[in-house]
Amino acid sequence: MTRQVPADASRSQARQAAIILKVAHAMSAHGIAALPRNYELFYEALSGRLPQLSRELGALGHNPQQDSLDALGLKHRLVSHASLAADRARAEAQEALADMASKLKLALAQKQAFKNELDHFAGRLAEDPVARLTEFADAAIRLREAAGRLMNEESALRHLLENGAQRFVELDGDLAESRRSLTRDPATGLPNRLALSAKLDSILETERIDQPVALLLVSVEGLREMADHHGGTVAAKALGKLSALFRKLIKKNDFVARVGQQDFAFVCRDVSAENAEAIARRLLQSVEAMKVTLPGRVHTTETLSLAAGITIAQPASTTADLLIQAEIALAGARDGAGILGYSATLGRDRGKIYGQNAA
Template sequence: MTSAVAHKAQASDIATQIMHAMRSMGVAAIPRNYQLFYEAYIGTNPALTRELSLFALRAPRQEELDALAASHLGHNGAALVERAQSRLQGELDALLTLLRQEHASLETYNRLLGETASRISAKSTLSVDLLRNVIDILAAATDETLANGEKTAEGVAHHSQEMEEVRRELDEYKRIANTDSLTRLANRRAFDERLAAIYDEPMQLPVTALVLADIDNFKRINDTHGHPVGDKILASVGAIIRSSLARDMFVARTGGEEFAVILEHKTPEEVMAICERIRRALESRPFRNSRTGVDYGPVTASIGFAMGSQAADPGELYVRSDIALYCAKHGGKNRTVLFEDGMRKEYSGKGWLIYQQ
């Protein structure tokens, strides 16, 4: 099975699980509900997952689901797309009407030219009055046709601008849909797409790495200080990771307290150096409440990574990076580990991984 086929099969399996969960809860299988359940499934928004689980004993009403989406996703994506599609369809219809009118105007003008040519050809002699009449008719028809053409050009320009605005709205929706609302990093959806694209360029695999970083003892932080504090720490960790990387490096929050970085054109030694820079930045950063002075203790992260050439497809690369992360956790935490083949024996895998094999 090729990597592209494997990726599609895995994505299809996720979709099947989400649709099954929606059906079992009596939820309508419409795009905006699927998006809500997808976000809950991948775990990037723990609060959403918790609130959605409260409906396990009864079917939620659509307005309740829409309220959850507005609260946790920060936008009504389906409504935005529907509105944009409606506007786009309206602009296309108006543009087609203009073009049809222009086509009809040109046909009328061409028919007039043909009829005039026939009248002239039928006359053996041409009088001054006939020529003046013909010239007047053609001049008026030409002026009208040119005026219609100008109106059509203005209309086309106007509707083109409107369609460009719709395109910008859709681009903005795509950006929002691919952004984690808590950390403002790329989310799991964007990460899935980027990870799959790694294997589109086989020659780059030896210098491409997938890095997974997981906050150490995060459950204890949540249990001790509460989820609002945990959310603030997640946002801070995301900002520290982002600031430790070049602007063109891809970083995402992939679920819960896990982050992913995709590094390109880097040797394993360079990847290790970047990971260590992230790790040291986190362990040296104080995490305390500036208002109350409460110290939340040191926040560290375990990091694991694998090179693209160490795996046959995106799924295997994810698993091997996660194996390295597992070894970093079980080797004492707050450390960076590069995947090696001998690590496989100790690894059992996480059940929630999208790329689980």
Template sequence: MNTGVTPKAPVPDIAAQITYAMRTMGVAPIPRNYELFYEAYIGSNPALTRELSALGSKATQEELDTLGEQYFGRHHQSRIMENVHSRIVTELDGLLGLLKQEQSSLESYNKLLGETCTRINNKSKNSAELLRSAITLLQEATGDTMAHGEKTVESVEQKSQEMAEVRKELDEYKRIANTDSLTRIANRRAFDEKLAAIYDGSFNLPLTGLVLADIDHFKKINDSYGHPVGDKILASVATVIRTNVRKDVFVSRTGGEEFAIIVDGNTPDEIMQMCERVRQALELTPFKNSRTGVNYGPITLSLGLCMANAAEDPGELYAKADIALYCAKNAGRNCSRQFEDGMKKDFTKSWLIYRR
């Protein structure tokens, strides 16, 4: 299923092929099923592809969900997120209860102050006796109120600590959900969010660029040496990319042998220089099995850049960066290209097929 090298001829619409495969197998057209079939289609996980094919035309939703949990863990993570959300709601309810108790205690204390004031203003009683009674009453009430307040403060602090722990768990789950397990960089889910955010007003569009990168002839590598070797090469390529860009540059694996880089705060020339730095670093990186002496290299990248101000929205930005990548492939691979008007447009993948 992995096409590996970008073809020179126009390819069929991926979304249509996936939808057709799901319909043929009688699979419900829901997002989590589409995600499963997409991953199988691009061939990023051969074991998943084989197991999904083995289900044939009688796959049940339970079997599909089991595969999804086994290979992605996202359905399981969704349940974890729901549990964390439930715990946060419980902690907030407890905190609200404490604040209501404190409010009730203060209202009772204020009422007592008012009653004491009324008694003091009643001139029909002996002044000394009245003052002694009022002072004793106020001392007891004030002591009780202060003790209750201290207890409330302690309880609120405890609740705050518990909520902070839940928040840390939630942040960790989100980090895991947005990390590619093989390469340890951001995954397509994180890329979707980052790409969509480019046009929310927080980015300087003329100085923001999207780079799509693709390992050249990766299918040949998998076919020649096997997927375990291919997986190690993917992880190494991710490390090379990450090492040769700034720490604040967003780097992700978007599927199979494809990577995406989002750069903010650089001119087109500077981003192209970054692309060339990454490309040359990878070209010079040795890929050799130290035990067997087998040389898997050279491993090279083709890269396509489009600046955010050259597009109206995330979908168009992705499509134009993909056109630039296609032109780099068509120019002989192992090179970088920036999108320009007039570039060949008959091969584009819509970013929308990645959306969940």
């Protein structure tokens, strides 16, 4: 398998370069503004990772409006659009608060007017307790009208506050979803590398490691070639089956993330090195048993394989330590071992080609 790695990497780099050129050409041809979020939108559509996005983008036709492009990015929760969603939510919240402040100001003015009518009425009574009936009736009418206006404004304000409170709940959900999109892989819905780092940080820094914690870094061999040879739709189908399979195979308190085009990471608690290797073998067997049907070829299927690197957290381990160790073990597994656990000897042998930030 070692001999295949340079060729695979070369093909992947060539494919990435072709997609980037295709993105630039498509954006130029359609008159799309050179905004970072537009680049990601077109890249995701043309790379084949999100077939539905590709179809929806094509449906916009020539020279689509920026609002239409942004709507697609927000719908598919692209990372580059998370800040846009947050900005829009903040702007809407500010507008709602400004409207509330305006209504509150008007309601206070009506209260003041009502108080003035009451003061005037009370003053007339104090000055002339035996005022003529017509004068008393006129004052009562004005007082009733002021009370009516006050009630109307109070009712409108209550309605506005109720609607505003409901909208703020919705906006809070939108903001939470925007934050989640930063830590989710859009193609599978699994947590991404950022979420993996946060998970490891939480375990290693804020929780006590009373029981062993294993990090398994796996590469689904053949997934990149499947995308190259059969297109993004087939690769997306395979990714969907893989993500469902991986969710099913892990325990409730374990964690799985997609951290690369064909790389996944598993964080498993209360496991020994032997247990972790058994988990990796179960993953390997399940992936090898999975069949991916090719479009238009019902009886023709593709299969995948898996290489896994394993490391066990130590009391003084950091997230960076574990990621580097898992990367080193995975490199050894790709060299032919299939499944390989990290060791100090392996780290010394591989140390020359891995820098501090290799992971």
